[in-house]
Amino acid sequence: xxxxxxxxxxxxxxxxxxxxxxxxxxxxxxxxxxxxxxxxxxxxxxxxxxxxxxxxxxxxxxxxxxxxxxxxxxxxxxxxxxxxxxxxxxxxxxxxxxxxxxxxxxxxxxxxxxxxxxxxxxxxxxxxxxxxxxxxxxxxxxxxxxxxxxxxxxxxxxxxxxxxxxx
Amino acid sequence: xxxxxxxxxxxxxxxxxxxxxxxxxxxxxxxxxxxxxxxxxxxxxxxxxxxxxxxxxxxxxxxxxxxxxxxxxxxxxxxxxxxxxxxxxxxxxxxxxxxxxxxxxxxxxxxxxxxxxxxxxxxxxxxxxxxxxxxxxxxxxxxxxxxxxxxxxxxxxxxxxxxxxxxxxxxxxxxxxxxxxxxxxxxxxxxxxxxxxxxxxxxxxxxxxxxxxxxxxxxxxxxxxxxxxxxxxxxxxxxxxxxxxxxxxxxxxxxxxxxxxxxxxxxxxxxxxxxxxxxxxxx
Numbered sequence: 001x002x003x004x005x006x007x008x009x010x011x012x013x014x015x016x017x018x019x020x021x022x023x024x025x026x027x028x029x030x031x032x033x034x035x036x037x038x039x040x041x042x043x044x045x046x047x048x049x050x051x052x053x054x055x056x057x058x059x060x061x062x063x064x065x066x067x068x069x070x071x072x073x074x075x076x077x078x079x080x081x082x083x084x085x086x087x088x089x090x091x092x093x094x095x096x097x098x099x100x101x102x103x104x105x106x107x108x109x110x111x112x113x114x115x116x117x118x119x120x121x122x123x124x125x126x127x128x129x130x131x132x133x134x135x136x137x138x139x140x141x142x143x144x145x146x147x148x149x150x151x152x153x154x155x156x157x158x159x160x161x162x163x164x165x166x167x
Numbered sequence: 168x169x170x171x172x173x174x175x176x177x178x179x180x181x182x183x184x185x186x187x188x189x190x191x192x193x194x195x196x197x198x199x200x201x202x203x204x205x206x207x208x209x210x211x212x213x214x215x216x217x218x219x220x221x222x223x224x225x226x227x228x229x230x231x232x233x234x235x236x237x238x239x240x241x242x243x244x245x246x247x248x249x250x251x252x253x254x255x256x257x258x259x260x261x262x263x264x265x266x267x268x269x270x271x272x273x274x275x276x277x278x279x280x281x282x283x284x285x286x287x288x289x290x291x292x293x294x295x296x297x298x299x300x301x302x303x304x305x306x307x308x309x310x311x312x313x314x315x316x317x318x319x320x321x322x323x324x325x326x327x328x329x330x331x332x333x334x335x336x337x338x339x340x341x342x343x344x345x346x347x348x349x350x351x352x353x354x355x356x357x358x359x360x361x362x363x364x365x366x367x368x369x370x371x372x373x374x375x376x377x378x379x380x381x382x383x384x385x386x387x388x389x390x391x392x393x394x395x396x397x398x399x400x401x402x403x404x405x406x407x408x409x410x411x412x413x414x415x416x417x418x419x420x421x422x423x424x425x426x427x428x429x430x431x432x433x434x435x436x437x438x439x440x441x442x443x444x445x446x447x448x449x450x
Contacts, residue, residue, distance in 0.1 A: 057328055058256025087260070088323035090330065142338055143246035147253060147331075151242065167330050 007042055015040040017072050018050050024064040025146050028107045031065060035095025038086055047080035048073060053091045055167070056147040093167050105130045110137075110152065110163040127163050129154035137161075213320050214265055215281065216377025219423055220321070221261030222282035225272055226431075227303060228254035229438050230290055239293055246338060250300070253331045260324055273442035277425075277432055284422040285367035287431040291360065294346055294353070298360035300339035301400065306371045308336045309392045310384070319381035340400050347404025354405065361401060362409045368393075369413035370420025 003011070018040055019032025031037050031052075038051035050069055054062045066083040073081045093112035096104075101111035108130045126135035134156035142165070144151040150165040231251035238244035262268040286303055290296045311332055314325035346357040372390040379386070401408050442448070 054256070054327075056253055056256060056331060057260060057324070058252040058254070060252070087327050090323075090327040092330075141242035141246055142334055143242075143249035145245070147249050151245075165334075 003042075011040055011042055014042070014048055014050075014073060014076075014078065017076055018069045021065065021068045021072055024061045024068070026104070026107075026109070028103045029096075029100045031069070033097045033100030033103065035097065035100070036065070036091060037069075043080075046078060048078050048082075050081065050083045051086045052083050053086050055091050057087075059147060061146075091167070093164060096164075104164055108161055109149070110161060112164045112166045127152060129157060129159065130161055131159045132157040209320065210377075212377035213381055214377070216321070216375050216381070217261045217264040218271075219281040219375050219377075221258050221265065221271075222280050223286050223303070223307075224254040224261065225258035226280070226282040226434070227286040227299075228252075228258060229434060230286065230288075230299075231296075233290055234296065243293075247296070250335050250338065253328070253335065257324065257328050264320075269442070273439045277427055277435055279425060280422070280427065280431075280435075281425065282422050282427075283367070283370050284420050284428050284431075285364065285370065287422065287427060287434060288364060288367065289430045289434075291363075292356060294356040294360040295363065297339055297342045297346065298357070298364050300335065301343050301361075301397070302364060302368050302371075304332055304336040304339050305393055305396050305400075306368075306389075308332045309389055309396075310378075313384055313389070314378070314382050317382040321378070321382065343400055343406070344404045347401070347406040357404065358406050361406060362411070365409035365411055366413050367420055370422060373420070373423060375423065 015037065016032075019030055019037045021031045023029055023031060023034050026034070034055070036053050036055065038053050040051075041049045043049055050073075052062065052065060052069070062085065069083055070081045094114060096112065104111045110127050110130050113125050113127070127137050128135050129137050132154060134154055136155040137152050138155055140151040140153050140160065142150050144162050148164055148167070149162040151160060152163045153160045228251045231247045231254070234247045235244065238247055258272075259268050262271045265271060283303075285299060288295075288299060290299075308329065311325040311329040314321045315329050343357065343361075346353040348354070349357075371393070372386050374384070374386045378384045398408050
């Protein structure tokens, strides 16, 4: 389908709207910053399809994300919205934007380290404490309040904190 | 293929799963995982493979969920629930490739489930749960890495899930080392657990046809990698690798053919009773 400049503009606008939805579990960042909105396609007049990829296969937030995207697009005059879940290519923490990382750290969640595609075990880079900035932190549990986070403690300031673990 | 050790040998593979024979389009309601066109309506072997992998994930997820409120420390409570959630996510995607995920999970009879007998084994003490996690997550890590590496109907899911499974495996290995090389009591319990579950591990390497034909899985090679990894972990944990038989007449394991152990029936009763008592209930 060849798109007119107007349709291209519309898709851009809808992509912006879908991406502006806050993450239900990490409301300080948007879905665009999390890197989970894969594409927005206008299927016809008043009909749009959004491709959404889950962070974890079992992420329960996907259903809320879906509903929130539908709502924001409905509210902006798009009567037919379908949100399609796509798995491939698999989401990685490298898909989180720099702005997303900055906001996570600002909210006390240590952002994932970049370039972690090789799995969790070989990583040796220190995780920085989001409270005091110390790199002397220790792992308390690989699993934390949500599937995507690990629980750590800062040895310097003794504060526990969540770490968005690399995936 | 291992002869079933149960008394009833009449259930032939596939006969107990009418839902698997006739794939239906997944419901398109909000939030439902979508069946991919690569597998919907494809050959029965692929459908059967999706059911086998999906049931492994579903059943183990439920078992791990049983720890909620009972785990030894809060961190483990959260860890086991997180692992269960990952597995449930895999199960939903896989079962949706076969048919309606809720019908498959809540309305099938025991004989229609195709999971390994390993994953249905009761939680036991914490060491038993960790041994089950070690055996299964190591299997899943190697299998999914292969599925992700090769082009076929399970590539996308496996590429996604394998990264999560790496965390599950790491969790199980760390605990195995800690318990095996811990106190005399923890060592005894961990050894007892790896011994008790050993006879269920042979079944993991019985070929699943739909994975052999589509992804070219080499089952003896998979078993070799598993044996080596488990051997290293157990040795590192000062534990003894079980030497009891796990294949042939001594092996447990006909779960892939729909034959299950007694505790599975009780687990299903608990898992399914709400849905069966209140059909269509939602919240």
